[in-house]
Amino acid sequence: MPGRLHFRLWMALSTLVVVGSIGVSRLIARDAQTSPASRREATATVKRRDFIRSVRLSGTVEAVISTTLSAPRLSGPNTSSLVITRLVKPGGAVKKGDIVVEFDRQTQLAAALDKRAELNDLEQQIRKREATERADRAKDDSEIVLAESALGRARLEMLKNEMLPKIQVEKNQQALDQADATLKQLRTTYDLKRKAAEADLRILKIRRDRSENAMKQAETNAEKMAMVAPIDGMAVIRTVWKTNNMAEVQEGEEVRAGVPVVDIVNPATMRVRARVNQADINGLRVGQLVRIGLDAYPDLTFDGKIAQISPLGVPSTLSPKVRVFVALVDVGGSHPNLMPDLTASLDVELARVPNALVVPRDAIRYNGEVTSVRVQRNGSVQDQTVTVGDQNFHEAVVTAGLEEGAVVMRDIANRGGQ
Helix, strand or coil, X not given: CHHHHHHHHHHHHHHHHHHHHHHHHHXXXXXXXXXXXXXXXXXXXXXXXXXXXXXXXXXXXXXXXXXXXECCCCCCCCCCCEEEEEECCCCCEECCCXXXXXXXXXXXXXXXXXXXXXXXXXXXXXXXXXXXXXXXHHHHHHHHHHHHHHHHHHHHHHCCHHHCCHHHHHHHHHHHHHHHHXXXXXXXXXXXXXXHHHHXXXXXXXXXXXXXXXXXXXXXXXXHCEEECCCCEEEEECEEEECCEEEECCCCCEECCXXXXXXXXXXXXXXXXXXXXXXXXXXXXXXXXXXXXXXXXXXXXXXXXXXXXXXXCEECCCCCCCEEEEEEEEECCCCCCCCCCXXXXXXXXXXXXXXXXXXXXXXXXXXXXXXXXXXXXXXEEEEEECEEEEECCCEEEEEECCCCCCEEECCCCCCCCC
16 A cells, blocks of 8 residues: 555656646747847837927816806795796807896796785775874864863853852862863873874884885896896806706706806807816916817817916815816817817927927936937947937937937837836
8 A cells, every 4th residue: 555655646746747847848938939039129210300398287178258147046035946947058159138047937926916916905004094094183183172162161160250159169160170181181192192093004104115025026036037148158058966967957947046057158268277286386387388188079179378377276185285276278269169167188388399309218228327229220229328308208309319310229118117
């Protein structure tokens, strides 16, 4: 048994050695095929042209001249949503004064009619109360005159007391006292009646004024239901949150007061609002030329110019330690597809070297402070020292040591490495 076990172990080790030898031979053969001697390198021809160093930004297209029409905020205790009954077509051209969006005004018109009827009723009540007060005042005035006359007669009767019996004198005195008390009572109640009538009229007038204000508010709200374009331009429908996604506002939908519905923009003057990282802000200046491309229309490009750069940065959404600045870029020209809220890419020209010798950046080799390129001549490759000027992410300017038309080798394996 031990001999048989040793034989099996020996066979397994032999098999492993054979398999390993085959794998090593294949690796050596594949390495020989990909050795530096057999690996091909791409070439590039040195050309003389304008060299541009730029930085790539991203932003959003917006209109320089624009206005937003929002759902009106109604006066009075009305917090219900507004139903859109009429809406301009997206992208349609509008003139100043054209109706852009209209909301259902039936509720406001019904409220205005109700308040008008209430106002008329209160006006009639006020007139009736004033007429009643005039009649009551005339009646009270007549009673006071009669009481004053009765008091005067009682005083005249008192002049006869010396010739009358004692009992008659007492009756005259009682008649005088009664006439005087009646006159005082009438004068006191007269003032109270006038104040009460004035208070009743004041209450009716307050109710009238309140109804009038409510009626005017309802009429004003009804007028707000139709919103017109304040400027000439193009209508852009705003998007709102609907259930699970963002979508454009449509006719028949309900919106809350204050929600933006339509933007009226002037397509003749557009700009791009770009966000600039703090690492790139030092290279930007007002007036720099910009090449603008639209992500939605790759074949459409525009020339632009930086018009404004924000002096203060705001924290980035990625990290509070990174600041982001805002740059406004004016777009030169116009196009029907150049619309607000489109995302755009911007290539800002930081430097330009006219009529320069330009080579790919991965063709330059660095050995300490010495820079060189590998030039292909007569079927052989030679190292040649060069002086490198301005560079961007893909190309570099050669200021000395190389001639136009030379063919240089590009290091594909280490492309982009320095």
